[in-house]
Amino acid sequence: MTILIDNFSIGVGEWIEITPSFCFTVDVVDDTYSIVTSGTYFIHDGQDVSTTHSGITNGYKCYYCPVSLTSSGTIDLIIHAENTSSEVVEQTFHLLYGYHCAFDEIADWGPKKEVITTIESTNLVICPNTEGETFYFETKDLESYNLGATIVSVESVNLGATIYPQNTFFFYGRTYTVTVSGVKDFAGNEMAPYVFSFTIEDPTL
Numbered sequence: 001m002t003i004l005i006d007n008f009s010i011g012v013g014e015w016i017e018i019t020p021s022f023c024f025t026v027d028v029v030d031d032t033y034s035i036v037t038s039g040t041y042f043i044h045d046g047q048d049v050s051t052t053h054s055g056i057t058n059g060y061k062c063y064y065c066p067v068s069l070t071s072s073g074t075i076d077l078i079i080h081a082e083n084t085s086s087e088v089v090e091q092t093f094h095l096l097y098g099y100h101c102a103f104d105e106i107a108d109w110g111p112k113k114e115v116i117t118t119i120e121s122t123n124l125v126i127c128p129n130t131e132g133e134t135f136y137f138e139t140k141d142l143e144s145y146n147l148g149a150t151i152v153s154v155e156s157v158n159l160g161a162t163i164y165p166q167n168t169f170f171f172y173g174r175t176y177t178v179t180v181s182g183v184k185d186f187a188g189n190e191m192a193p194y195v196f197s198f199t200i201e202d203p204t205l
Contacts, residue, residue, distance in 0.1 A: 002032040003081050003089040004059075022065065026091075028081045029059030039082030043090075045075065112141040172202035 007027040024042065028035055041051040042064040053060040062079060075095040082088050109115050120132040181193040 002030050002085070003035070003083055003087055004029050005079055005081060005089060005091045007061075008093060024064045024066075024077060026062050026079050027056060027059065028062055028079065029056070030083045031058045033083040033085045033087070035059045036082045036084060039080070039088075041080055043078040043080055048080075109139050111139060113139045115139060172200050175199045 005026060005028055007025075009023075009025040028040055037053045037060060040053065040060065040062060042049050042062065044064070044066065049064055049066070052063045052065075054063070055061075064077075077093045077095060078090055079093075080088070080090050114136045115138070116134060116136045118132060118134045120130060175197050176199075177195060177197045179193050179195045181191075183191040183194075185191075
């Protein structure tokens with residue numbers, strides 16, 4: 001056999017999004033005989049499908065642009081190739097059909113922690129096997145934020161401020177300091193920064 005089928009558009013371990021302009025492509029070459037375009041085409045789930053060709057060195061790049069790929073399980077895609085010596089070669093590609101899944105779980109693992117996750121995939125081409133891989137990511141560390149304040153009128157002149165922490169992750173027995181600054185009266189006089197501290201008590205003690 002002198003026909004070579006190579007460079008299928010989806011490599012091992014890759015995924016691709018199906019769009020209206022998407023096409024499967026594969027190179028069919030022969031350095032001894034000419035490739036016959038009328039006998040070189042894709043077969044999708046047992047049906048011959050419209051295949052276009054673009055000339056490359058010693059052969060053609062073949063294109064199959066499906067209108068849709070509604071399926072379940074796997075897609076069986078075959079490239080059937082012929083040359084002027086009446087040689088015929090077919091190669092089958094088993095493609096998994098579905099969605100590219102992204103991890104989108106809302107969970108609180110705490111700050112600066114390693115979170116381990118695993119992935120498992122099954123290869124159905126030629127020699128079926130299952131491969132697994134484990135990796136981890138590190139959660140973000142705690143950051144310091146300026147706390148927002150809501151001004152609530154107590155009397156016609158005196159005002160009170162309510163502070164809403166942006167983080168509820170506090171530790172028992174630790175002392176925290178709050179600084180109130182930037183307070184001005186109507187005349188533009190600015191109050192000196194007011195600093196106070198408090199300690200979180202352990203309710204179990």
